[in-house]
Amino acid sequence: MTGFSLPIQAVSGGGFTAWLVEDHSVPVVSLAWSWPGGAALDLPGAEGATSLAMSLLTSGAGDLEETALAEALRDAAISLSFGADRDEAEGSFRCLADALPEALRLARLCMTAPRLDAQPFERGRAQALTRARSALETPRGRASRAFWPLAFPDHPVARPTGGTEDSLPGLDTAALRAALALQLRQGGLLIAAAGAITPAQLSALLPALFGDLPAGAPPRVPPLPNPTNFGQKVVPIEAPQSFAIFAQPGLAVADPDWEAAQVVLRILGGGGFTSRLMDEIRTKRGLTYGISTGFDTLFGEGIVIGTVATENARMAETIALLRHEWARMAEAGPTSAELADAVAFLTGNQPLQFTDSRRIAGGLLALRRNGRPMDWLDRRPERLAALTEPDTTRVAARLLQPQALSVLVAGQPVGL
Amino acid sequence: MPDLTRRATLAAAALAPALRPGLAAAQPAPAPIPPLPIPPLPIPPLPIPSAPPAAARPLFGAGLWTLPNGLRIVHVEQRRAPVVAQYLFVGAGAGDDPAGLSGTAHFLEHMMFKGSAHVPSGAYSQRIARQGGNDNAFTSRDVTAYYAQVEASRLPMVAMLESDRLAAPLIPPEEVASEQLVIIEERRQRTDVAPRARFQEAFAAAMWGRQHWQGRPVIGWLDEMRAIDRDALVAFHTRHYAPGNCVLVVAGAVTEAEFRRIAEQEFGAAPGHPFSPRDRAQPPAAAPEARIIRHEKVEEAVYATSWAAPSLTFGETRHAYPLEVLAHLLGSGPGSRLHKALVQQGLAAWVGASGDADTYGVSDFSIQAAPRRGVAPERLETALKAEIAKLLDQGVTEAETTRSTRQLTAGALLALDGLGAAPRMIGGALAIGLSLDTVEYWPAHINAVTATEVTAAARAVLAANPIHTTGWLLPEGTEVPA
Numbered sequence: 001m002t003g004f005s006l007p008i009q010a011v012s013g014g015g016f017t018a019w020l021v022e023d024h025s026v027p028v029v030s031l032a033w034s035w036p037g038g039a040a041l042d043l044p045g046a047e048g049a050t051s052l053a054m055s056l057l058t059s060g061a062g063d064l065e066e067t068a069l070a071e072a073l074r075d076a077a078i079s080l081s082f083g084a085d086r087d088e089a090e091g092s093f094r095c096l097a098d099a100l101p102e103a104l105r106l107a108r109l110c111m112t113a114p115r116l117d118a119q120p121f122e123r124g125r126a127q128a129l130t131r132a133r134s135a136l137e138t139p140r141g142r143a144s145r146a147f148w149p150l151a152f153p154d155h156p157v158a159r160p161t162g163g164t165e166d167s168l169p170g171l172d173t174a175a176l177r178a179a180l181a182l183q184l185r186q187g188g189l190l191i192a193a194a195g196a197i198t199p200a201q202l203s204a205l206l207p208a209l210f211g212d213l214p215a216g217a218p219p220r221v222p223p224l225p226n227p228t229n230f231g232q233k234v235v236p237i238e239a240p241q242s243f244a245i246f247a248q249p250g251l252a253v254a255d256p257d258w259e260a261a262q263v264v265l266r267i268l269g270g271g272g273f274t275s276r277l278m279d280e281i282r283t284k285r286g287l288t289y290g291i292s293t294g295f296d297t298l299f300g301e302g303i304v305i306g307t308v309a310t311e312n313a314r315m316a317e318t319i320a321l322l323r324h325e326w327a328r329m330a331e332a333g334p335t336s337a338e339l340a341d342a343v344a345f346l347t348g349n350q351p352l353q354f355t356d357s358r359r360i361a362g363g364l365l366a367l368r369r370n371g372r373p374m375d376w377l378d379r380r381p382e383r384l385a386a387l388t389e390p391d392t393t394r395v396a397a398r399l400l401q402p403q404a405l406s407v408l409v410a411g412q413p414v415g416l
Numbered sequence: 417m418p419d420l421t422r423r424a425t426l427a428a429a430a431l432a433p434a435l436r437p438g439l440a441a442a443q444p445a446p447a448p449i450p451p452l453p454i455p456p457l458p459i460p461p462l463p464i465p466s467a468p469p470a471a472a473r474p475l476f477g478a479g480l481w482t483l484p485n486g487l488r489i490v491h492v493e494q495r496r497a498p499v500v501a502q503y504l505f506v507g508a509g510a511g512d513d514p515a516g517l518s519g520t521a522h523f524l525e526h527m528m529f530k531g532s533a534h535v536p537s538g539a540y541s542q543r544i545a546r547q548g549g550n551d552n553a554f555t556s557r558d559v560t561a562y563y564a565q566v567e568a569s570r571l572p573m574v575a576m577l578e579s580d581r582l583a584a585p586l587i588p589p590e591e592v593a594s595e596q597l598v599i600i601e602e603r604r605q606r607t608d609v610a611p612r613a614r615f616q617e618a619f620a621a622a623m624w625g626r627q628h629w630q631g632r633p634v635i636g637w638l639d640e641m642r643a644i645d646r647d648a649l650v651a652f653h654t655r656h657y658a659p660g661n662c663v664l665v666v667a668g669a670v671t672e673a674e675f676r677r678i679a680e681q682e683f684g685a686a687p688g689h690p691f692s693p694r695d696r697a698q699p700p701a702a703a704p705e706a707r708i709i710r711h712e713k714v715e716e717a718v719y720a721t722s723w724a725a726p727s728l729t730f731g732e733t734r735h736a737y738p739l740e741v742l743a744h745l746l747g748s749g750p751g752s753r754l755h756k757a758l759v760q761q762g763l764a765a766w767v768g769a770s771g772d773a774d775t776y777g778v779s780d781f782s783i784q785a786a787p788r789r790g791v792a793p794e795r796l797e798t799a800l801k802a803e804i805a806k807l808l809d810q811g812v813t814e815a816e817t818t819r820s821t822r823q824l825t826a827g828a829l830l831a832l833d834g835l836g837a838a839p840r841m842i843g844g845a846l847a848i849g850l851s852l853d854t855v856e857y858w859p860a861h862i863n864a865v866t867a868t869e870v871t872a873a874a875r876a877v878l879a880a881n882p883i884h885t886t887g888w889l890l891p892e893g894t895e896v897p898a
Contacts, residue, residue: 025496027829067751070751077823077827119760127766130789239608285597286596288598309601341546348547355834355835356834
């Protein structure tokens with residue numbers, strides 16, 4: 001690989017620090033920021049409050065009611081959005097360089113003076129309710145709804161991010177304002193920028209955008225436990241194809257074996273056609289359109305999780321093959337050829353991750369979320385190159401636990 | 417892909433919860449390969465081969481040449497990262513599937529990864545991965561496209577791999593049956609388990625006919641997918657995969673001179689050969705079914721109404737751009753007509769309008785909406801019909817038109833942010849016979865649309881039109897609207 005480097009600068013202003021990749025080759029700017037918390041901050045019985053409140057930030061703010069705000073954003077082609085995941089809340093915008101002052105003005109207004117007018121609120125809640133109910137129409141939605149409470153019965157990570165048919169009708173604008181008051185703080189903010197913006201511009205933008213948020217950080221959430229091993233469970237739903245989610249404990253993001261484990265997981269079931277699971281289950285047997293597995297990172301912990309869908313009659317065969325490949329990788333690890341291929345891919349693929357401003361800003365935010373140093377990516381190729389077959393064999397044995405692989409199937413699988 | 421093309425802008429602005437399910441909805445985890453975008457490519461096109469306005473600048477500044485074997489090659493230099501994206505567009509898609517064998521184009525797309533004269537089965541993706549690259553492909557009604565993104569010095573390798581399978585794919589007989597199972601699982605995953613996707617499929621069949629190229633699903637009808645054999649795949653390749661029916665687009669960190677050298681070296685030797693021109697059926701005299709009602713286990717009712725429409729390549733092409741403006745003006749979220757009349761009045765949870773002007777042959781203009789819970793379906797339908805009647809009677813205003821053209825084009829330059837937009841827009845347009853200028857100058861052409869033209873387009877398409885279908889997807893037990 002020819003020397004890849006991402007020239008990251010740390011830019012401060014008004015007590016905030018952002019990471020920046022400056023690039024004026026295209027007149028576009030992306031900014032992305034996040035707070036810890038997300039749906040995990042929802043109070044029991046008020047599931048969905050944080051997500052709904054975040055999404056309604058752009059439905060009217062300050063003196064701009066819903067339509068006026070939408071027109072202002074679209075007249076300047078600013079894509080501004082807010083949302084919540086299981087463990088964090090996010091904001092971001094992308095705009096043409098000329099529109100940066102307007103993007104700043106509108107983003108700030110949305111965070112500091114959301115209107116939550118009755119009409120958009122009621123409509124947003126009704127849509128969330130529809131989404132929550134519609135999720136139960138498909139095997140995939142049923143599987144997801146059932147999986148999280150089984151895997152994390154005693155942790156807020158299991159709360160359905162968008163709320164449920166039981167919780168959403170009880171939400172009012174007071175509940176949403178309470179959720180925003182917990183979430184939108186100065187403390188805990190992570191900020192990243194990419195594109196046609198100078199450090200001086202960014203330094204001035206930071207206090208203007210975030211300086212009026214209340215001090216302090218969102219409440220802390222208890223550490224994430226390992227997922228519970230619930231064995232194998234079936235959620236019945238009438239459908240011609242079953243959908244499975246499988247998972248087992250992973251590693252902390254800070255674990256020294258993290259990158260070696262990523263290599264092992266890529267070989268087992270990550271990315272495209274080249275993985276063992278794709279080869280055995282799709283290519284050789286035509287059992288599925290796709291199977292993949294990898295780390296899902298939540299609260300600084302990586303859970304090993306994956307999905308596959310297949311005809312009801314063949315889910316049992318698919319899971320048997322999955323368990324067999326899991327055990328085979330745990331016992332013997334990757335071959336040296338597989339290791340070399342995976343390292344070559346992960347090294348060579350790095351520059352492809354940074355071809356547009358949104359992905360660059362998102363990538364910077366992920367580095368910060370995972371507590372990485374600024375030269376993490378620049379030095380990654382040499383760390384990967386140093387991995388040996390004994391390293392990955394040891395990590396495969398440490399990471400993969402066939403007996404702890406829980407499988408949830410939604411559908412009408414035969415023989416499970 | 418981070419496309420912000422005109423099509424993507426429209427789609428994002430309209431249809432909050434889109435009726436047409438994309439892979440994104442069906443496949444949240446790391447997505448397997450290769451995807452099949454059912455609303456086809458973002459292709460911003462243009463009908464009128466008029467000279468671009470003098471003040472306008474080309475969006476991408478692309479270069480276009482034709483090799484002696486007929487292959488058109490396009491170059492877009494982008495220097496942000498030391499990488500290139502190579503796209504090969506074949507001018508044939510699901511709309512060109514043989515009668516009774518829907519899904520052939522898409523099945524062949526899958527089999528193109530199973531080896532060629534100098535590349536063993538499966539090695540294509542392996543070799544690209546070993547060089548750190550990504551590769552994939554997609555099939556729409558109009559094109560089949562193959563792409564790879566790699567570090568810039570690897571361009572000769574991906575050009576060689578693509579050229580080899582364009583000339584002579586193996587389509588190994590022993591791998592056809594297992595891949596057939598894969599695409600059937602793909603169909604189940606995309607369509608069969610999803611009531612809204614099944615409705616979408618049934619709606620198109622009702623409007624155009626189950627065997628019309630607009631009425632068949634891109635992935636194919638299940639019984640026909642099972643009937644495709646190796647001979648059909650080979651025949652489709654022979655008929656359509658000729659250099660003269662393809663467009664190669666490369667965007668990224670490579671100079672024009674270097675790219676031309678690589679293209680001539682890797683693709684120049686591929687022998688040109690005749691190919692079948694597109695042979696698409698004319699539209700039916702009238703929609704086979706003017707109305708369909710489906711009851712399913714769904715939580716939310718969905719209303720759809722659609723009219724046959726001219727495209728940039730078919731019929732009264734002068735209406736094509738005004739129809740895109742009309743779609744924005746009617747159904748693009750807050751501030752648009754139908755949002756005011758239906759959503760803000762409490763009748764609909766969401767509403768969207770779309771015009772698919774950039775297709776080969778006849779197209780459609782569609783409106784979709786969901787009634788709010790507790791609102792009787794016929795109330796929504798009646799209110800929507802009243803809005804259409806008002807539109808046809810009174811036309812649109814200059815202010816509305818200006819607002820829409822401004823918002824449609826404000827973000828045109830965002831297409832420069834990323835490697836995918838230029839190849840997708842340019843390759844898609846050239847592959848259906850549109851000119852490079854249709855892409856390079858699309859904002860100027862949208863901005864030139866007047867209120868009079870939008871009104872005329874609305875009256876030409878949304879008034880008496882024999883190819884017009886409406887439909888309801890209703891939760892089980894819901895009364896059928898009158």
